[in-house]
Amino acid sequence: MSYIPEGLRQLVHDRAGGCCEYCLLHEDDNLFAHEIDHIRAVKHRGTTEANNLAFSCFDCNRNKGSDLGSIDDVTDALVPLFNPRQQQWADHFQLSGVMIEPLTPEGRITVLLLDLNNMNQVKKRLALVSQDRYPCIFPEND
Template identity: 35%
Template sequence: MTITADIRQQVHQRAGCACEFCGVTEESAASELTIDHYQPQAKGGNDNLENLVYSCPKCNNFKSDYWPVDDQPALWNPRVDPATLHFIEAEDGLLYPLTATGRLTVDG
């Protein structure tokens, strides 16, 4: 990963110091989070700001290096789509998928 300090700071600020997938904050995680490539480098992704997501370790590990092939659904991209397009949040905080992308993201 060749992400500059300036890019790292931009991703950090853009995310408001919280995981862009699940919303956990640095305060809750008790540390800075990680910068993840939405499209993994191993699958052709780059270090452009648009491809970088601020992510907690749990979401980063869950996503791993997944990248859809053929007609597989994509994981939700919090940089592109609002969560409400793919999920409904119940009163107890659980997410219920509305789309194939939401289902893949929630259920793995």
């Protein structure tokens, strides 16, 4: 993981309101600290700048790794992962209860690669929903 200056780290955190920008889990509700994700991985010449960084929970960041996209089963096309800096979450996903349902090819690939509906995450969300702590809401102006 590359070095990220504290000021930039804070900006990415605050911009997301402490929410994972992929699965909408708030950092206060996870055992492991949320991380700064390089949307385009350093391996693929992604830069450590605000417009290439996202706030991500540990699980989403681990599952994403350095992936950029995958082949979509429905369209058989190479599709990029959802990009929280260029796209709106609600345009690509919707919640059905605590399940994250994809609305687009980018959404499908992201649910698949990041394993957004794995059983542990779903169980955690169910417990949080009953306390009005899921989904995490992004700040208004992004």
